[in-house]
Amino acid sequence: MDTELLERHARVLERLAAACRAAGRMPDEVRLIAISKLHPAKAIRALAGGGQVDFGENYLQEAMQKREQLADLPPTAIRWHMTGHIQSRKAPQVAGAFSLIHSLDSRKLADALERRLVALETRQPVLLEVNVGAEAQKSGVMVNDLPSLAEYIQEHCPHLELRGLMCLPPVFDAGEAARPYFALLRQLRDALQGRLGLPLPELSMGMSGDFEAAVAEGASMVRIGTDIFGPRPVRG
Ligand SMILES: *Cc1c(COP(=O)(O)O)cnc(C)c1O
Secondary structure (H helix, E strand, O other), rough: OOHHHHHHHHHHHHHHHHHHHHHOHHHOOOEEEEEEOOOOOHHHHEEEEEEEEOOEEOOOOHHHHHHHOOOOOOOOOEEEEOOOOHHHHHHHOOOOOEEEEEOOOOOOHHHHHHHHHHHHOOOEEEEEEOOOOOOOOOOOHHHHHHHHHHHHHHHHHOOEEEEEHHHHHOOOOOOHHHHHHHHHHHHHHHHHHHHHHOOOOOOOOOOOOHHHHHHHOOEEEEEEEEHHHHHOOOOO
16 A cells, blocks of 8 residues: 555655656756645655655644554654645644644635744744635635735734645636636735745645646645545545
8 A cells, every 4th residue: 555655745846847857847846745634644654755755735623633543753754734724713833833834815814823832932834725716615815815814823823834835726726727727816916025025935836636737836835635645535
């Protein structure tokens, strides 16, 4: 089972390298985040043994459980990413616990994280999740509200370190059809950089079914679950 997992991981890395070449980019410009939600800690352990460093989790409790199960690994073996929606009341547990939060999308959450970070006396790198398809049921800040949220954070949340943007396009597993949404996220990032006078190097975009298009549009991180781990177990 581990051999198969490591082979799938190697194939994804090859496809990522090929996508970078096709886009005229260097392979080390795009980081692979292995999205391990709903997969067991032992799969993470096997991949970490194979050299994968960045792992993304969507559910706080599940993430914390797995981290306990993997606590014997050296602290530098894994960089944990929070990629799922965060309720403000969970902010105290999330703040300072992840190397990067991809899913900051409201003032309320920013304030709650900031309060905890003040107490911890630490800074937290974050991305703003943008609802690029303006879907009512999805999380993420609406495109029109992005500048004011970013300015609010810059002004009121000195412990949040704004690093870039993240999105989940409205089309799923759709390859090139997702590309206009990735282009939009890049344009929003470029505009926001100018507006804030702040470098925003990270664009977290692209999943199993569309990461080649995301790389072509400037992704700095792709978030891949299924193509590495296989189909996800249903959430219990
Ligand atoms: C589940 C998930 C992914 C990975 O999706 P796959 O299609 O399995 O590659 C990426 N990003 C987020 C935010 C997710 O929730």
